[in-house]
Amino acid sequence: MSFRNAALALLLSSSAAVAQDTDVATKYITFNDVDADATQVARKMYGRFYRMVEAERVWLEEPTESYDQMVVRLGDNRKCDPNCGVVALYYIEPDAMWLEVWRGLGDAVGIGDVGMDGIRSIHADDGRVWKWFSTSYSPQVLGDVYESRVAKEDEKRAAYGVLNARSAPPEGVEPPEFLAFDVDLKSGDETVITARSLYYCGNGPCPLIVLDGDNKAIANFRTYAEDFALEPDRDEEGYRLIELSIDDGIGVYSVGSGERVKTIGLMPVLEAGREKPL
Incomplete structure (x- = not known):
């Protein structure tokens, strides 16, 4: 199921079980290559909350014409003192709406493999992996994992x-x-x-x-x-x-x-x- 159905999450609640498996970040977004156009769009949404707003375009879903996606770093200053946050956004064109599909503390974020629903996982700054399941990102276990x-x-x-x-x-x-x-x-x-x-x-x-x-x-x-x-x-x-x-x-x-x-x-x-x- 694609992000196009994620707008339903604004109206419907969904709980789901997910299995943890090996997932490696294939790309790390450190905001060293900020996209000016994406940043301008993000500032319109978050500029009233944060002094620093920086955005990079990413593909969480496979490239689809007219459906934009980005990750945005937010903070009170460029030194991320005391900390920054990152949000992942997806644009729903028929509804002319940006959806905030993930958020977490940190100054960088990793993008992982494509999951069963066709959506890439997100690797938070604290190491926890989040996988898309049905209509939302689901957390995976984090800590010492043991072999059976x-x-x-x-x-x-x-x-x-x-x-x-x-x-x-x-x-x-x-x-x-x-x-x-x-x-x-x-x-x-x-x-x-x-x-x-x-x-x-x-x-x-x-x-x-x-x-x-x-x-x-x-x-x-x-x-x-x-x-x-x-x-x-x-x-x-x-x-x-x-x-x-x-x-x-x-x-x-x-x-x-x-x-x-x-x-x-x-x-x-x-x-x-x-x-x-x-």
């Missing part, structure tokens, strides 16, 4: 104990596909187990179970992707926070309490210049 291995039998038994705590699956149900990840959450010997199957996942999120060094379950979550990431920040019990894909973006969870402590939501699509974005 085949789960051991004792790890599977521990995971089954969590999965079947309430009731055993009906006879004939295929066992889930278990993957194990050796992680350092607190003591360095923890394991994350993911389970994928139609029975346990259905059309929703799949189980993700955290085991300690003795293969005792210490947390149980659900996520839409096998990918997860560990943040450097820790919860009150000393466990590193874990990022998971959820309905409305990325959920940051405490392993100690099992509670969600933060949400990194889907990027709202707004009419550009209506309000100060950052």
Whole structure:
């Protein structure tokens, strides 16, 4: 689905699950090659909010006649003190409207691969990747990512104990596909187990179970992707926070309490210049 349908996001809300995969920035916009015409257009929208407005034209979608796209750096001064922000804009010609499809802090931005919907990903200055899904940019997990291995039998038994705590699956149900990840959450010997199957996942999120060094379950979550990431920040019990894909973006969870402590939501699509974005 193209940006031409993104104007619907001004009227409709949409939540979607996205899977994280490898995505490399193919171009970095550092605003060393500012486009004068694009900057003039951007200043009309953002000049009342910021002293510095600089724009470069980019192709977030494959080149299409008459549909303009740009990224704009915004700041109170050219030194970006205390900081600058970047917004990505797309022009909807039938509606004569500039849409602000992404915004983030920083003085540069990366443009990545073309996704399934034909829209390029955006790499924020903090390293987080945002991918277009349906009608908005969706955040991907950011932090230490671990390689999977085949789960051991004792790890599977521990995971089954969590999965079947309430009731055993009906006879004939295929066992889930278990993957194990050796992680350092607190003591360095923890394991994350993911389970994928139609029975346990259905059309929703799949189980993700955290085991300690003795293969005792210490947390149980659900996520839409096998990918997860560990943040450097820790919860009150000393466990590193874990990022998971959820309905409305990325959920940051405490392993100690099992509670969600933060949400990194889907990027709202707004009419550009209506309000100060950052």
